[in-house]
Amino acid sequence: MQAIAVPTIVEDRHAFAQDARRFLQFSQRRLPSRFLYDALGSALFDAICHLPWYRVTRAELRLLRRHANTIGQLLHAGGRVVELGCGNGEKLATLLTQANARGVHAHLIDLSEAALAQSVQTLATVAGSAIRVTTDLATYEDGLLALPRENAAPTLIALLGSNIGNFDRPEAEAFVGLIRATLYPGDYLLLGADLVKPERELLLAYDDPLGLTAAFNKNILLRMNTELGANFVIERFTHRAVWNAEASRVEMHIVSLVAQDVEVPAATLRFRLNEGETIWTESSYKFEPLSILQLVEPAGFVQRCQWIDAPGRFALTLFEAV
Ligand code: TRP
DSSP: OOEEEEEEEEEEHHHHHHHHHHHSSSSOHHHHHHHHSSSHHHHHHHHHSSEEEEHHHHHHHHHOOOOOOHHHSSSSSTHHHHHHHHSSHHHHHHHHHHHTTSSSSEEEESSSSHHHHHHHHHHHHGGGEEEEEEEEEEEEHHHHHHHOOOOOOEEEEEEEETGGGOOHHHHHHHHHHHHHOOOTTTTEEEEEEEEEOHHHHHHHSOOOOHHHHHHHHHHHHHHHHHHHHHOGGGEEEEEEEETTTTTTTEEEEEEEEEEEEEEGGGTTEEEEEEETTTEEEEEEEOOOHHHHHHGGGTTTEEEEEEEEEEETEEEEEEEEEO
């Protein structure tokens, strides 16, 4: 297999420092969720996907396996799959091998170098030379903007893992618009989105009894300590997941257990956290089958197929750009 790394637009410390400075000063302090995924964060997220309480990945893999042929037929030789946030590459590898895809070009965009390296390896192991791989270490937006336009064979953009749910509504709309702008009519979008389910199940998925999700979330504090010279004492924080039914989202917070002063030198920032005050690190919106169409179609897509995994309450929807 030939693996080419395209010139990268690196998500560097400077961007982390700038965003930390901005988002940590909001009255509800926040941090953008993409900073959760350094090498340790990506490894912890991989582990989360094996937890019995986090069913998103398994449900999506079942659907990809079952419908790989239908999806694969769109990608005749010379076609291109662009995966946004490929993680460990398992989902794309499953799709391409089950579809017996050959001569396909896989273009992987992820902001974790470790995840990209792992994906290249996974694809090489399962597909050998049948698939050409390029990687781009970039945010989704930068990766899409830098994506070479190819009109000859169809492009399928895959946004899996319910990653669309990590955007707030206006951002999700703008993001789908950006995806559409990088495609030609006749290209495709394959979107995996988690569905609303009982609150107890949702909370266990984002606050698991083994504490992996807590570690994944608090790792962002550790990352600020190592990369930005911050002085967060990790033991003085805890993880919290909240289901906000009105907004249809699980919110992930890091809660300050005591009143404490913190410093983030690289972001030229010092502030006091009150006892119980939180830093909001991520939202994970949950959808209804119809709300997925309502989000995506106005950007210039029509739904071709929507497959639902009943046990996991998860939807995989295939859209065609029009
Ligand atoms: N895209 C995943 C989701 O929303 C990301 C995720 C899973 C996540 N578990 C998490 C993010 C825990 C933060 C904390 O399901």
